[in-house]
Amino acid sequence: xxxxxxxxxxxxxxxxxxxxxxxxxxxxxxxxxxxxxxxxxxxxxxxxxxxxxxxxxxxxxxxxxxxxxxxx
Numbered sequence: 548x549x550x551x552x553x554x555x556x557x558x559x560x561x562x563x564x565x566x567x568x569x570x571x572x573x574x575x576x577x578x579x580x581x582x583x584x585x586x587x588x589x590x591x592x593x594x595x596x597x598x599x600x601x602x603x604x605x606x607x608x609x610x611x612x613x614x615x616x617x618x619x
Contacts, residue, residue: 550600556588557581559603565610569602 550559556577559566567577573594580588589596 550603552586553584
């Protein structure tokens with residue numbers, strides 16, 4: 548999954564539902580920031596954008612690995 552920090556939180560969550568939990572764990576209320584870009588939400592919450600992107604990518608990678616191991 549390519550994470551674009553300009554993409555709206557709502558769009559990220561639609562594509563990757565567990566993104567809401569990850570963002571909430573980071574201190575970003577995904578529901579309230581639904582129409583903000585990941586960049587804006589991170590900036591306003593004082594969260595490092597690179598940290599948010601890293602956490603989202605890591606979660607997607609784990610999900611992909613799990614899916615692959617189940618399919619084999």
